[in-house]
Amino acid sequence: MAPPVTIESHLQRKLEYINEVIQNLGLESALNVFRLEIQDAGENPRTTRAGRIRRIIRNGDLVDGIADILDSPALKTQSAKTAIARDSILMDRVILPIVCTDFAAEIQALGKKITAPTNKITPEDLETFDIGALKDVIVSEAPHFFHVASHIARSGRNKDLDETTEEEEDTSMGEGSSGNGSESDPDYEPPSEEDEDEDDLLADGKEGKKKDRELMVIVALLILAMSYNKFANFLQCIVGYFFLTTGVPKRTTAVLSRMRITVSYETITRAVKRISDCLAREYRQCTKTELHVQTWDNMHRTYSVKKRLLHKSQHMSHETQPFILFMHPDSGLTEPLRMHTIDRTRATELNVHHFLLDYGHLKKVAAHHAFTVLWHKYTPDIQRILKAKNIPKPCFAPVYQLPIKKSCIYPLPTLKIDEGSIAGNLTVMNAIDKELGLNGDFYVDNNILQLTSGDWLTVRNTRKALCQRVECRSAADRREFVEPTIGPFHYQMAAQRCIMGNYWGSTKDISFLSKSAGLIRDNKVDITCKQFQQCDHLLNDIGKGHVLAYAIDFTGCHSIDEFGIWMKNNSWTKFWGMIEEIVERIFNPTLIQERRYEPGTTKKKKPGAPLALRDILMYQKLDACQKEGDVGRLEKVMKYFNVMFQGSNQFNYAKETIHLTACLELMPSWTFRESGSPQ
DNA sequence: GCTAGAGGGGTTATGCCTCG
DNA sequence: CGAGGCATAACCCCTCTAGC
Numbered sequence: 001m002a003p004p005v006t007i008e009s010h011l012q013r014k015l016e017y018i019n020e021v022i023q024n025l026g027l028e029s030a031l032n033v034f035r036l037e038i039q040d041a042g043e044n045p046r047t048t049r050a051g052r053i054r055r056i057i058r059n060g061d062l063v064d065g066i067a068d069i070l071d072s073p074a075l076k077t078q079s080a081k082t083a084i085a086r087d088s089i090l091m092d093r094v095i096l097p098i099v100c101t102d103f104a105a106e107i108q109a110l111g112k113k114i115t116a117p118t119n120k121i122t123p124e125d126l127e128t129f130d131i132g133a134l135k136d137v138i139v140s141e142a143p144h145f146f147h148v149a150s151h152i153a154r155s156g157r158n159k160d161l162d163e164t165t166e167e168e169e170d171t172s173m174g175e176g177s178s179g180n181g182s183e184s185d186p187d188y189e190p191p192s193e194e195d196e197d198e199d200d201l202l203a204d205g206k207e208g209k210k211k212d213r214e215l216m217v218i219v220a221l222l223i224l225a226m227s228y229n230k231f232a233n234f235l236q237c238i239v240g241y242f243f244l245t246t247g248v249p250k251r252t253t254a255v256l257s258r259m260r261i262t263v264s265y266e267t268i269t270r271a272v273k274r275i276s277d278c279l280a281r282e283y284r285q286c287t288k289t290e291l292h293v294q295t296w297d298n299m300h301r302t303y304s305v306k307k308r309l310l311h312k313s314q315h316m317s318h319e320t321q322p323f324i325l326f327m328h329p330d331s332g333l334t335e336p337l338r339m340h341t342i343d344r345t346r347a348t349e350l351n352v353h354h355f356l357l358d359y360g361h362l363k364k365v366a367a368h369h370a371f372t373v374l375w376h377k378y379t380p381d382i383q384r385i386l387k388a389k390n391i392p393k394p395c396f397a398p399v400y401q402l403p404i405k406k407s408c409i410y411p412l413p414t415l416k417i418d419e420g421s422i423a424g425n426l427t428v429m430n431a432i433d434k435e436l437g438l439n440g441d442f443y444v445d446n447n448i449l450q451l452t453s454g455d456w457l458t459v460r461n462t463r464k465a466l467c468q469r470v471e472c473r474s475a476a477d478r479r480e481f482v483e484p485t486i487g488p489f490h491y492q493m494a495a496q497r498c499i500m501g502n503y504w505g506s507t508k509d510i511s512f513l514s515k516s517a518g519l520i521r522d523n524k525v526d527i528t529c530k531q532f533q534q535c536d537h538l539l540n541d542i543g544k545g546h547v548l549a550y551a552i553d554f555t556g557c558h559s560i561d562e563f564g565i566w567m568k569n570n571s572w573t574k575f576w577g578m579i580e581e582i583v584e585r586i587f588n589p590t591l592i593q594e595r596r597y598e599p600g601t602t603k604k605k606k607p608g609a610p611l612a613l614r615d616i617l618m619y620q621k622l623d624a625c626q627k628e629g630d631v632g633r634l635e636k637v638m639k640y641f642n643v644m645f646q647g648s649n650q651f652n653y654a655k656e657t658i659h660l661t662a663c664l665e666l667m668p669s670w671t672f673r674e675s676g677s678p679q
Numbered sequence: 680g681c682t683a684g685a686g687g688g689g690t691t692a693t694g695c696c697t698c699g
Numbered sequence: 700c701g702a703g704g705c706a707t708a709a710c711c712c713c714t715c716t717a718g719c
Contacts, residue, residue, distance in 0.1 A: 117702060229699070230703060250690060257704090264704050269691080 034066075067098060104228070106142035111225040111232035113137050121237060121271050123278050129238050135218055142221065149221060153213045226260045233263050240268040241275075283324050283410045287436045291336045294432055295453040295487070296322040298419045320419040322412040322432050325453070328405030337449040339481065347662040354661055357643070358636050359587065361399075365633070366617040367583045368396040369624070373547040374567075374579070381567045382575070389572045399632025422468065425461040429479070440476025450481050455490040456652040463659075486660060488626050488634065494653040495619055495641050497529045499539065501648065503612045513612075516542055536623075543616035550582045550613065586614040615644070635664055 005017040022033060038057075041050035056065070114137060116125060138146050225232040240262035243253050250265050257264045263271075286292070298320050327333040371394060375382055386393060415431050418424045429452070433439055443450055452462055462484040472478045504527040505512025517525045517538055524534040548560065555578060557563040567575075585591050592610050618640050625633035638657060645654040 115702095120702095231699070233703085251688095265690095266692090266705085267703055270703085 066095070103142075103145045103148075106145050107221070107225050108228050110138060110141040110221070111229035113141055114222065114225065114234040115229075115231040116234040116237045117231065121274055123275055123282070125234075126238065126241065126275070131215060131218060134222070134235065135214070138218060138221055146217065146221060149217045150214070153217050153220075223260050233267075236260060236263045237267070237271055240265075241271055244268050244272060279410055283326075283412075284437050286326060287324065287438060288442075289336075290334050291327055291451075293325040293451040293453050293485070294322065294429075295325060296320050296419060296428055296432070296458060297454050298458075320415045320417045320424075320428050322415065322428065322435075324410045324412060324436070326408040326410075328407055331403065331405040336446075337451065337483075339447050339449050341449065342483065342667045344667060346666040347659075349666055350658070350662045354665055355639055355642060355658075357639055361636055362618070362621075362640060363583050363587055365396060365621050365637075366587070366614070367579050368394065369543075369617050369620050370547045370550075370579050370582055371576075373544045374551065377548070378564070378567045385570065385572045385575060391572065398628065398630045399636070400630065402629040402631055404629040419458060419461065422461050422465045425458065426465045426469075429462070429465075429482070440474075440479060440481070443481035444475045448481060449483055452482055452484050453487055454484075456486060456494070456656050459484040459486050459656060460652050485663070486656060488622075491638070491641070491653070491657075492619075492622055492626065493529065493532055494645070494650050495622055496532065496535055496539065498641070498644055498648050498650060499612075499615045499619055500525075500527055500529050500535060502615065513538065513542065516545075539616050539619060543613065543620060546613040546616070547582065550585070551578060554578050554581055586610040586617075635661075 005014055009017075037049070038053055041047070041053040044050055114134065219235065222232070222235045226236060236257075240253065240257070243256075243262060253262055253265050253268065256262045262268070375393075382393075412432065412435050415428060417427050417431065419428045442448075453459075454462070462482065466479055466482060466484075469478050475481070500513060503513045505514055513525075514527075517523075520541075522534065522538060524531045525538050529535045548563075552558075552560065552563045555563060555566050557566055595610060618637060621633065622637050622641070625631075625637060638660065642654070642657040642661065645657055648654070
């Protein structure tokens with residue numbers, strides 16, 4: 001079939017012809033001829049030919065010669081590759097050593113590129129860590145090995161790796177190592193298909209849980225690289241840092257470091273020290289020029305230490321943990337605040353009308369939250385009735401929404417100071433200034449307003465400390481530049497405590513929170529609200545339950561199933577009317593009174609589910625507007641809790657809410673009181 | 680029944696050795 | 700020559716048990 005070979009034929013055709021001739025002789029490949037010669041030389045060592053071959057092997061020409069043969073265009077044909085791959089002696093004795101030498105060189109070269117000396121590592125290395133970038137390094141430094149490893153892990157199947165023509169070793173290795181991979185071999189195909197099925201199953205069944213074979217290959221290669229060179233520890237360093245920061249026990253790290261999945265524990269601590277030094281330098285630099293908020297809070301720990309006391313007994317340790325907060329670079333808030341942006345004297349204008357509640361707004365928000373509860377339970381039904389009327393899903397328009405950006409937080413070294421006292425607070429402020437390398441004169445000279453933050457105790461003590469200093473001579477000593485502000489999170493905690501205190505009650509009454517907590521066997525929740533998250537979940541769940549209960553009550557249904565049927569057969573007007581009715585009931589004082597007392601008497605009926613629902617809906621709103629960054633709504637809902645705090649024993653919060661209202665509405669030269677969303 | 684101390688589990692710091 | 704890892708000291712905490 002093929003054209004006859006003549007002297008003018010193309011070189012490729014000539015080589016193919018030689019190949020054909022060798023195969024017709026039953027010798028399979030040119031390399032096989034060479035192998036037979038070596039064998040022959042072994043059997044008849046006294047011949048001159050054997051001596052020549054020994055010399056070739058001794059001089060190292062053999063490897064070069066084989067490599068030349070492998071590089072020859074003749075071996076680009078599939079039949080030649082198959083011939084080599086099938087020749088086990090040739091594979092084991094000749095090709096494998098050549099290939100392995102190349103692979104070792106690749107891995108060593110790779111090792112030089114991924115070092116991360118732990119006393120040179122920087123925070124940027126951690127931030128910019130990207131497994132994709134590591135893969136790029138691997139592909140550029142160890143392309144052949146990566147190719148082979150991908151083949152073994154069968155991660156590169158879908159890519160057209162088989163089309164590559166530049167490396168014969170790999171293709172032959174790949175086929176050779178996966179069981180003489182030719183089409184005729186029956187052992188080869190079935191596992192492949194089975195494997196593929198498993199892959200599909202994984203992809204269908206568990207979304208996002210598919211095996212990341214490429215990642216496995218990358219990690220395997222990086223571990224191999226570390227076996228040559230312990231300094232090739234980039235990935236291991238990152239993993240180790242992750243372990244240390246997530247509280248993995250040292251013994252676990254020790255085990256994994258033996259497998260070179262991480263570096264050793266000592267190395268990790270060195271890296272952590274180095275990183276903390278870097279960060280300290282960074283925040284010291286940034287605090288001089290950028291807007292930042294100094295936050296601190298106290299930590300009480302009980303120590304049971306023998307050595308530090310004469311008698312072994314528990315003692316309380318008071319420590320303070322300061323933080324520095326920077327705004328996100330994109331938020332546009334990087335300039336420090338200046339002194340003239342606030343006018344403290346305007347606080348005297350504070351009047352009772354600043355605390356009047358906007359009931360219309362609160363009702364609207366409550367209706368929205370009640371709607372959300374029903375939406376989550378009856379989404380298809382509500383969607384259907386919305387579609388029938390062709391109206392969009394009601395959503396609450398933000399009042400004044402700030403863009404939510406992640407701020408940058410640096411923890412400062414923990415101070416052995418109790419900030420519970422006024423003097424302690426001053427000490428904390430001085431210690432922070434010392435840590436940052438700033439002093440009072442810096443703020444005064446640059447006309448900078450320094451924000452501090454914390455819980456209400458911190459804020460109160462800071463302010464009292466400032467009051468004590470009012471007689472100092474210089475502005476720097478008076479610390480006039482300090483403006484304490486509160487974090488809404490502590491506000492929410494106080495609101496939670498207040499609600500819990502109001503409705504905790506006894507375990508005997510079904511409408512009290514303690515009964516509900518007991519019913520679901522939630523023993524982490526208590527009246528002190530030590531477990532914020534648990535209490536949060538309980539309040540939200542009870543809020544949902546109350547909304548549903550009200551809805552069932554209003555529609556005259558007797559069970560939740562009946563209400564489900566009602567939801568299927570109603571109109572939008574009836575549905576929304578029901579929600580408005582619920583809100584009206586919980587916000588109307590007359591209706592509440594009627595519910596609370598027996599008609600015409602002062603005898604109390606069962607206490608306040610409507611009030612509890614109202615407070616919980618307001619609490620949910622407080623939570624939601626914090627999450628959405630809606631300062632306008634926050635301001636309105638804070639007034640609701642302000643009134644509540646005034647009647648509670650949360651004295652600090654009662655007082656500070658008033659102060660906060662002045663801070664928000666009167667003192668600054670800017671305002672949050674725009675109507676509607678700024679965008 | 681109480682208590683001191685042994686002993687084991689665990690963490691952190693540091694000196695020293697090895698190896699790239 | 701310096702980074703990484705090992706061995707070890709120092710320390711804390713908890714539990715168990717012998718001895719009173």
